[in-house]
Amino acid sequence: MDTAPPREPDEIAFPDEITFKDAVEADAPALVELIHSAYRGEASRGGWTTEADLLAGGRTDADDVRRVISTRGSRLLMVEQSGELIACCQLEHRGDAAYFGMFAVRPNAQGGGLGRRVLAEAERTARETWGVKSMQMTVISVRDDLIAWYERRGYRRTGEMTPFPYGDARFGIPLRDDLAFELLVKNLA
Structure with missing residues (x-):
């Protein structure tokens, strides 16, 4: 069961300025903890992005995070507030x-506009760094609330589906048999 989608405040207030920086391999354990907290387990239920009713187990591991960090043409942006x-x-x-x-956004920081700000910075960074014309992502197709959030930010559903990797514990332990990933795309040009 999905929780309520985030509120859409007219003004976004951040008591302390946030900073963006590229992750390094030593950041992997903290990033795994953050990603897990936003999507899996009881702690994730404090936010609206939880997948706890869809998947058990982990969402990523330190090796996957380090691979993203060290792969050419890939960046993992970290967002910090007051360190x-x-x-x-x-x-x-x-x-x-x-x-x-x-x-991922920490559950206690969800619903106040931070995710929207991170997404906008990611789009700006990709456009300015690589000159790309579009942003792509995959979302679990049954996550209607999450897909609607992305649609409000200009992403469109493509209908292109990729089967969920059932049996590969790196992606979690499915609690349903109808999971698939849908490709979402936004024009950045």
Whole structure:
């Protein structure tokens, strides 16, 4: 069961300025903890992005995070507030497009506009760094609330589906048999 989608405030207030920086391999354990907290387990239920009713187990591991950090044409942006890691996202250069993934916001920081701000910075970074014309991502197709959030930010559903990797514990332990990934795309040009 999905929780309520985030509120859409007219003004976004951040008591302390946030900073964006590229992750390094030593950041991997903290990033894994952040990503897991946003999507899996009981702690994730404090935010609206939880997948706890869809998947059990982990969402990523330190090796996957280090691979993203060290791969050419890939960046993992960390977002900090008062020195605390509160959000992250992956950007990967794919020709005329960039791929957006590993997006996580701490559950207690969700619903106040931070995710929208991180997404906008990721789009700006991809456009300015690589000159890409579009941003792509995959979202679990049954996540209607999350897909609607992305649609309000200009992403469109493509109908292109990729089967969920059932049996590969790196992606979690499915609690349903109808999971698939849908490709979402936004024009950045």
